[in-house]
Amino acid sequence: MSIEDTIREQLAKHPVLLYMKGVPEMPQCGFSAKAVAALQSTGVPFAYVNVLQAPAIREKLPSISQWPTFPQLFVNGELVGGSDIVAEIADKGELKPMLERAIAAKAAG
Numbered sequence: 001m002s003i004e005d006t007i008r009e010q011l012a013k014h015p016v017l018l019y020m021k022g023v024p025e026m027p028q029c030g031f032s033a034k035a036v037a038a039l040q041s042t043g044v045p046f047a048y049v050n051v052l053q054a055p056a057i058r059e060k061l062p063s064i065s066q067w068p069t070f071p072q073l074f075v076n077g078e079l080v081g082g083s084d085i086v087a088e089i090a091d092k093g094e095l096k097p098m099l100e101r102a103i104a105a106k107a108a109g
Contacts, residue, residue, distance in 0.1 A: 015075065015103050016045070017048065020035065021051060031071060044099035076105065076106075
């Protein structure tokens, strides 16, 4: 399986997926920490990929998503954005409903 296929499979499998540096319990950069904090504030579960442990994904994903930096949040396979965008929509109260809809849609099949 190619790296692109792996990424597409991850995006299809997880309704809420954060590509980040580190893990939620120990982010390895401030931007990833900011995105994780925003996601955790919603109480909605999310999957993650530590791109520091997956250098091929770290290299390939920006060309797929057209987003050059990490973290990158995907909801229902669509790029939402990086840490500033995630924090902004969380502050507006829009993140939690977006994530809940994604989880519900995935559960409905």
